[in-house]
Amino acid sequence: MGMRRRTRRRALVAGAAIAHHRSNMAAEQEQAGYDQGQADAQQAAAPAPQYQAPAAPAPPPPDPYDQIEHLAQLHASGALTDEEFAAEKAKVLAS
Numbered sequence: 633m634g635m636r637r638r639t640r641r642r643a644l645v646a647g648a649a650i651a652h653h654r655s656n657m658a659a660e661q662e663q664a665g666y667d668q669g670q671a672d673a674q675q676a677a678a679p680a681p682q683y684q685a686p687a688a689p690a691p692p693p694p695d696p697y698d699q700i701e702h703l704a705q706l707h708a709s710g711a712l713t714d715e716e717f718a719a720e721k722a723k724v725l726a727s
Contacts, residue, residue, distance in 0.1 A: 699724045 700721055707717040 696724050696727070 703720050706712045
């Protein structure tokens with residue numbers, strides 16, 4: 633058997649397998665749709681379990697050095713007065 637002929641034959645076999653798989657999937661979906669009315673009645677009788685996604689990890693606590701540096705930038709830009717800067721810096725150092 634030549635190389636082209638073999639390749640063509642494999643393509644036909646693979647195509648037939650894919651078509652068979654798709655028809656089986658369509659039949660299953662159709663059957664599932666037919667049975668959906670029965671499944672809905674059963675689900676109404678029994679409560680569905682609630683799925684909870686795993687909680688995201690808590691973010692790391694802010695670094696006091698970075699907070700004070702940010703406050704210093706705000707103070708230097710004039711957004712914070714001397715008193716506000718001192719009060720916020722005391723809060724950061726106390727925590």
